[in-house]
Amino acid sequence: MTGDDFGRLIYLVLLATVIAGYFLLSHRRRLGQVAQQAAIWGLIFIGVIAGFGLWSDIRNDVAPRQTVFADENRIEVPRAPDGHYYMTLRINDVPIRFVVDTGATDVVLTRDDAEKVGIDPQSLQFFGEAHTANGAVRTAPVRLDVVELGPVTDRNLRAFVNSGEMRESLLGMAYLNRFERIEVVRDRMILTR
Template sequence: MSLAEIWSTLAGVIAQIPRSGLLVAVLSALVAGWIGAMMVRRRVPLGRFVRSASTVALACILVTVVLQLSRFDSRMDFAIPEMGMPQQSVEGGETRIPLAPDGHFWLSAQVNGQPVSFMIDTGATLTAVSDSVAARAGLEPRRGGIPIRLTTANGTIAAQITTIDELRFGNVAARGLDAVMAPNLGETNVIGMNLLSRLKSWRVEDNTLILVPNNPQPVVDAQ
């Protein structure tokens, strides 16, 4: 194999690596640890320091990943402000969403002031938005966010985490909400369990989905 072919193959492999600041940090720490180990073996000054710094960096990255994953679970909300990321909150009053003819619950919402149609999906861990919605609402990938892989009807795709400053529908207002965006996600936007789990309760009665935040107010239809 020629040098050009080797470089071409290597470039193809690198292109498949998710673009994540955390992944780059992990690779850098691993390389630093290897260099530190070589320095220690050859009794080069500061070798132990380099190796120890690599271990500390990997530990910090692990803590960051665990805390970011904890954002998917509303029971861990107490740990999030310490990371400097916005706390996810869902406030407002009871909102009722009628069952649509296609058998799903749809609602009209606003994402950072932009009108967006969402489907409620209790099987989705995270709220998800299409690329077009992300562009209109000014959503950007979170720096240092963990890489996400989603399984869709078209196969497994790479996705990125973003933060929705404000999502409103009916009497409900969600702020600091994590969401997924991916180029091949399609045009269907989804409300996931990271929003629903932060309500006081949600239930279905007479083909109507009833969302109850922690601050009850007059009932409003979401359509």
């Protein structure tokens, strides 16, 4: 600890003592209630510090994320708490979150995601049809200029924009089949190219 750090510590201790002393003197008739409130705020403060300190340990359980091993052209995707696999791809340099759907044939973008990557949904012609769990929906074919997943880059990828409501874009087999190997090991999907 340097001299400046030690001086700051002394200043903070004196400041805290003055504030606590003033607070206790001004509320001396209700010291029991003041002590109870101070204990509650102290526990809240300790809880916040503990949560912040433990975040690195619990982060993967709360918000699992894909891991890229660039030197091996391998991507590991953890299974989310809802049982699905989610991947974030950069399309035209814009990060888009997909739900991996091995039952889907194609890559299907929501209208919002299409707009984010520079496709105007109003100018599309929805003449295709896809059969989903919610019934038939109209689709419009598009080409994605650049699709990046870690070290893997694909160009001019065929995809579709859904005319209906979808919560998230779907990453189907048209993209997944570009990988040499797809395996599911326990709670991780591993893609290798």
